[in-house]
Amino acid sequence: MKRMSIMILFLLSLSSFAHCPIDLGKTNLCADITWVDGPYANETSHFQMLFWKRGDAEHRLVSPDYHLDIYSWMIMENGMNHGGPAMNAYEIEEGLFDIQNARFFTHGMNGHWEIRVKLSDDQGEVIVGSQRVPLSSDGNGHGGGHQH
Amino acid sequence: MSYLINKYKSYCLIFIKFTLIINLSSCGDSPFLSDETPEEIQNRDTLNSDNFEEEGSLWLRENRYQVRPLWRLGPFVADESKLLFLILDESGYPISPEYKVFLKIWMPTMGHGSFPIKVTEVGEGIFEAREIFFIMPGYWDIHFQLLDRENQLVEEVKWGLTL
Numbered sequence: 001m002k003r004m005s006i007m008i009l010f011l012l013s014l015s016s017f018a019h020c021p022i023d024l025g026k027t028n029l030c031a032d033i034t035w036v037d038g039p040y041a042n043e044t045s046h047f048q049m050l051f052w053k054r055g056d057a058e059h060r061l062v063s064p065d066y067h068l069d070i071y072s073w074m075i076m077e078n079g080m081n082h083g084g085p086a087m088n089a090y091e092i093e094e095g096l097f098d099i100q101n102a103r104f105f106t107h108g109m110n111g112h113w114e115i116r117v118k119l120s121d122d123q124g125e126v127i128v129g130s131q132r133v134p135l136s137s138d139g140n141g142h143g144g145g146h147q148h
Numbered sequence: 149m150s151y152l153i154n155k156y157k158s159y160c161l162i163f164i165k166f167t168l169i170i171n172l173s174s175c176g177d178s179p180f181l182s183d184e185t186p187e188e189i190q191n192r193d194t195l196n197s198d199n200f201e202e203e204g205s206l207w208l209r210e211n212r213y214q215v216r217p218l219w220r221l222g223p224f225v226a227d228e229s230k231l232l233f234l235i236l237d238e239s240g241y242p243i244s245p246e247y248k249v250f251l252k253i254w255m256p257t258m259g260h261g262s263f264p265i266k267v268t269e270v271g272e273g274i275f276e277a278r279e280i281f282f283i284m285p286g287y288w289d290i291h292f293q294l295l296d297r298e299n300q301l302v303e304e305v306k307w308g309l310t311l
Contacts, residue, residue, distance in 0.1 A: 042264050076260075085263050085281035086226040103281065107252075107261035 020054055022129035027119055028054045029064055031129060038102070039113075039133050045102040049117065051095045061095025066119035066127075070099060073130070076111035084113065104133055205236075206305045208294060212238045213245060215292045215305060222280070225311050229280040233292070235273045242273025247294035247302050251277045254289050285311045 020030035031051050038045025049070060052059040072084035085103040092098045104113045113133040120126045206215040214236040222229025231251075237243045251265045263281045270276050282288055288311065293304040 078259075080258055082258075082284045083226060084283055085228070085279075103263045103279075105261070105263045107264075109260045 019059075022117065022131050023054070024064075024117070024119060024129045025127045026125075027064065027066065027127050029062070029119075030054050030059075031117055033115060033131050039104060039135055041104050041106045041135050043103075044100070045104065046098075046100045047102055047115070049089070049097045049099065049115075051097075061093065063091065063094045064119055066121055068097075069118040069120075070097065071116055071118070072102065072104060072133070073114045073116050074109065074111050075114060076109060078110070081111075104135060106135070206292060206307055208235075208292070208303050208305050210303045211245065211247075211294060213243070213294075214238075214240070215307075217290075217292075217307060220276070223282055223309065223311060225282050225285050227281075228278065229282065231277040231280060231290075233275050233277065235275065242271070244269065244272050245294055247296055248299070249275055250293040250295050251280075252291045252293065253280065253282065254291060255284070255286060256289060257287060258284070282311050 021033070022031040024031060029051050030053070031049055034048050034050070036046040036048060038047065050059070051062055051064050053062055068089065070089045071087065073081065074084060075081050084105075085101075087099050087102050089097045089099045102115070113135060114130040115133055116128055116130040118126060118128045206217070207213070208215060215233055216236065217231055217233040220230040220232045234242050235245055235249065249267055249269070251267050252261055253265070254261045262283050263279060265277050266279050267275055267277050288309055290307040290309065291304050292307065294302040296302050
């Protein structure tokens with residue numbers, strides 16, 4: 001029984017270490033996206049991006065000490081990938097970025113959207129992490145928040 | 149003679165109103181007093197495309213409308229661009245078409261469009277198009293479309309530009 005408890009505790013701690021939806025490599029940061037409104041195709045969506053130190057089970061937010069760029073990227077089935085309409089990210093609390101003008105569209109394209117975060121330092125080192133935008137086949141999302 | 153004078157006065161009033169709308173809503177210099185050199189004005193070469201019979205106009209021939217576009221912001225890659233355009237009748241007077249006016253952009257070489265454009269009629273025959281996003285550089289067609297009540301295409305004219 002004692003061994004079982006120790007095993008369960010160990011596995012739980014492993015899972016907290018493992019929870020890093022967007023792994024930002026050598027920056028030792030993790031990020032995640034929460035949808036405030038959307039995601040939608042062909043309408044403006046609103047999401048937030050949070051950052052914490054990898055391994056921190058409590059996910060205490062930290063402000064990345066890097067130049068940050070958050071943008072959308074479409075992975076097209078024909079290989080002609082491209083970016084999307086520019087969006088603006090504002091750090092509203094330490095480690096919490098708010099993006100209210102995310103725009104995704106599907107007109108005439110087969111593929112899927114990602115949100116990418118690029119961290120760069122003064123030495124030109126660039127780390128990019130990404131997460132797929134959960135738009136369904138009808139073009140709208142399952143990210144939570146109010147849906148039209 | 150008095151008919152011609154009255155017609156001229158009416159046309160002047162419309163022109164003044166249009167200029168006022170541009171200048172009052174503008175954050176910068178008036179486009180008519182621009183000091184920009186041709187090299188600084190993007191896509192100047194597209195005004196010489198086959199779509200233009202006189203500089204600055206496109207034609208929706210079936211409905212006998214002219215379309216005169218004017219960039220308010222941009223055009224940019226990735227960032228929002230805004231376009232002001234007039235729809236004129238054969239005599240050159242702004243007119244509200246009997247159909248719905250719709251704009252879309254399309255990249256023919258890549259086979260895709262972009263985010264839906266918002267079009268608002270801000271005065272009779274004067275339209276503002278915003279949330280225009282050219283998401284990548286290259287050749288784009290801007291489609292000026294007339295749609296009926298069932299959103300079926302009645303007529304369109306394309307304005308090509310390269311970013």
